[in-house]
Amino acid sequence: FSTKLVNLIVKSGESYPIKIEFKEPNANAHIQLVWRVLDQQKSDFSSALELARKSDLIVFNAGIEEGEFRDRAKLSLPGNQEPLLAELFKIGKPVVVLLTGGSAITMQPWLNKASAVLDLWYAGEQTGSAVAAILFGDANPSGKLPIGFPLSEGQLPYVYNHLPTGRGDDYNDLTGKPLFPFGYGLSYTQFEYSQLQLEKTSMKATDSIWVQCQIKNIGQFDGAEIVQLYIRDQLASLARPVMELKGFQKLFLKKGASTTVKFLIKAEQLSMLDEQLNTVVEPGDFRIMIGASSNDLRLKGTITIVQ
Incomplete structure (x- = not known):
């Protein structure tokens, strides 16, 4: 592909002839004429x-x-x-x-x-x-x-699931926090998160576990919420992300209504690639976080993988 750019100053109501010469020795030749208003073009508001x-x-x-x-x-x-x-x-x-x-x-x-x-x-x-x-x-x-x-x-580059560092995220002249984080979004109503429950606090690397919480619409309007589940491997043989999205559910609630949201966490959701590129689930603690975005985590708990 190649692109040829030409700046052209035009006046309203005028017509301008444009001549294009194009040669292509190979088959399946294509040509396209496109235009755009230059960024510095001034307009009458x-x-x-x-x-x-x-x-x-x-x-x-x-x-x-x-x-x-x-x-x-x-x-x-x-x-x-x-x-x-x-x-x-x-x-x-x-x-x-x-x-x-x-x-x-x-x-x-x-x-x-x-x-x-x-x-x-x-x-x-x-x-x-x-x-x-x-x-x-x-x-x-x-x-x-x-x-x-x-x-x-x-x-940039900015990702919510970055690897941890020994320093903070802030710059000399700017915070490290984004304008809007991954998973962010507003509604005309508000939702309350409560009653985090873990089916058990420890499990083997071949097991699974149910996690649930209560969501209530405490605002003045009916609305839908996307409940997001994040997990962090607290300590591993290799550096792991500060959090990873592992599940989400969208639910509709009338104002004043509440419901129970359940997530099934399987062992493979806690897995990683080791130095030999084998998929493994290492023993240790995993942080369970549920919230409205990656920066708005309302409920937290811990499960432990045992040998």
Whole structure:
């Protein structure tokens, strides 16, 4: 593959002839003409701002384009999206930001000014209907992030299941915590986690164990929650991640209702590859953690693998 880039300054209402010469000695030749507005291109925001001033609520649809030859050095909103967003905040009305994209987006300059942020990913042809249902309260959001969103590009690579180190995660000029952790997601209601119970506190490397807890909807709305199970090998012959997602369940609860959530932990979920690349379950303590995200672990217990 090869890409040829040409900058072209154009005026509104004008037409411009474009000539492309392409030669390919091999079979199955393909050529594609694409264009995009340069990031430094200035735009007139007057019509958008005029419309926003007439509105009770401003819904700003922002995002990024994914694809080949679209690698970016920055994870912020490209083009003039953030300058326009800054002007919209000055109007003084509530601003809801809708994000379309297939990866993380940094939001530090504007996040605290927004009334709400809804990450849509690439939601398909019914995106508009789904967004309207959420904004008007006909549906309650319940999604959770499959990746962590960093505060800045300097935190990358960032993964929730990193190996432990002898030092902290913080930088000289920035915390090591992400903007939003793996598994994070808000709802219009709240859920209470309680009564962690382990079927037993020790087992052999060939056994399994049931773990359960109570989940209660303590908010004012019906809603769904994704209960997440994480496990950490406390001490092993090789370095092990600080935590690993080993299970999750999505459940719907009416306001005030509660239910019991159960997870079956099998021995293979506690396994690792040793130095000879054999799958083994080593004896020792394993931390059991249940919560709403990798950074919001509400219940904790310990099981021990014995010989």
